[in-house]
Amino acid sequence: MGRPTIADIARQAGVSKGAVSFALNGRPGVSEETRTRILRVAEEMKWRPHSAARALGGARAGAVGLVLARPARTLGLEPFFAQLLSGLQAGFSVHSTALQLLVVEDTAAEIEVYRRWASEHRVDGFVLVDLQVRDPRIDVLEELGMPTVVLGGPGKHGKLPSVWADDREAMLSIVEYLAALGHRRIAHLAGLPAFQHTQRRIRALRDAAKRLGLTEALSLPTDFSDAEGAAATRTLLARRERPTAIIYDSDVMAVAGLGVATEMGVAVPGELSIVSFDDSVLARIVHPPLTALSRDTFTLGEQVAQTLLAVLDDPAAAADLKTPTPRLTVRESTAVPRR
Amino acid sequence: MGRPTIADIARQAGVSKGAVSFALNGRPGVSEETRTRILRVAEEMKWRPHSAARALGGARAGAVGLVLARPARTLGLEPFFAQLLSGLQAGFSVHSTALQLLVVEDTAAEIEVYRRWASEHRVDGFVLVDLQVRDPRIDVLEELGMPTVVLGGPGKHGKLPSVWADDREAMLSIVEYLAALGHRRIAHLAGLPAFQHTQRRIRALRDAAKRLGLTEALSLPTDFSDAEGAAATRTLLARRERPTAIIYDSDVMAVAGLGVATEMGVAVPGELSIVSFDDSVLARIVHPPLTALSRDTFTLGEQVAQTLLAVLDDPAAAADLKTPTPRLTVRESTAVPRR
């Protein structure tokens, strides 16, 4: 007879469809006794909700969207995103909410997907990452009226609630550590300049350099790729006055940089200290293992999920959430500079 | 007035809802002229389909599922999966089909998700990966009657169509290359023994060793983690008669192994040759860059997507697809053994 519907349950239990719906959704409107009976029947008949019917009836789609803009072929889903994804899923799955993931070519395509999924009622909300300096996505999402949680901040994300960590403090802690070791020439292989967090880190380095009286503190923008990370490292190490420490905005670039140093015969950490802004298995498996900024990205994902679920339940609940500032895990890629 | 529905379009165009539906879906039942007019009106009104309503009406959910069983916290989505995911999405998005991704703890949970998503009509089909030796998922998916494409083979996947590459041939090409260089003691850090492809590779190495008259050809199973990859490498390199070459079943393990060799002062490739069964940015960014088996994982993903879409269109179209055998990309981690 195919899958059972609430009509089947209603007939079996001798009540109306409405009563079944109330009972199944834990809403008032049925007596405790009736509810129990209905739930038992539903269980016996192995009833499962039909997600499309639920969504049509006016309830939620039961899914949220995460859209990442990156060229399809070059997608090396970074460890950071892998961990974030895990955390998001763990957080959402507690409330049986699915995560719809899509990777698109660029921001324009990303916006198109937001419009499409919203108008198709495919998702109930969005998670927004990679906050840009002047981010065109913010306006679109606000206009669409879709519940959205932004990963990143503080500030610059319209009225959308955000979950953020203090990138500035994090960068300061790295620079202070390197300065304490005696480093005076520090380079920073930054990410895409269009990203807000890239700008924050660059500014933090500049400010710290002035305060600590460093000789040099250079931020070089990259596209986050291993290729640019390697190329920029090569350029830096080929200079006469080369930096004694390089801070990399991602673990992939840091490992690529380490590879270049090894290839050029520059000893790490003897002649060059390396710090990665992201910690991951990558930072651990190379030799020497990299000093890196550790944060609990899995938990971060869970928190983003919880924040979005809270907004879905009650739009007025939207509030920014600051997460703990990442801490430096010192491994073997950093040391007192030789000279 | 909120989002337009086909009823609005019908009114505006002076036709019935049915006619609008036919026109919008490119089905026969309306004249070319009427169709054009309806499409224009839909365009003007910025109509978009409501996915839930479509699904309820009996059409497709417009989404397919990919469920990965791995412990949530340890999820380092490997480069292989990142690439595969990209390809899958590229392939599915051509037909506006979304990919619903979920990471679960184990196979039991994975099966539960298949049952749930199927009964909720949340997806139209599944992509199955990480084929196991006696895979309980096959029976479940066949019983559910869900269109499914298996990544892996040949054989051992019931009546479900599969897209596969020849792992045996691939392993043979590696061993033959190493033997030609003069290696006689070769070790193989294999993946989880429960996986079919692990068994295939182990068998291929054993067969090749016999044929080529190798002194030693040892396969050690691991859990694919960098930790076990490192530990096993350490054990191998500490032996009196250590292997002159190690084949790693994943890039993450190969990089971890390279780290251990560096740490132990074993020169690569002078004293130890390293080959990775998976190529990726990881294999390229370390120093020395790793000789690895290259395959076009992105295209593989696209092919899996196309195969599933074909099955969704016509269940009778199910057919296995063999993809090109991966080829060895020789880099700097392999050489003639020193002694």
Place this chain on the structure above:
DNA sequence: CTGAAAGCGCTTACAG
């Protein structure tokens, strides 16, 4: 606390 009914926005036989 409960029932009967309408409605969500589509698709799909069934008549004409």
Place this chain on the structure above:
DNA sequence: CTGAAAGCGCTTACAG
């Protein structure tokens, strides 16, 4: 080729 109607499986006012 086209129209009017029923139906997909839920949810949600609205009466009682």
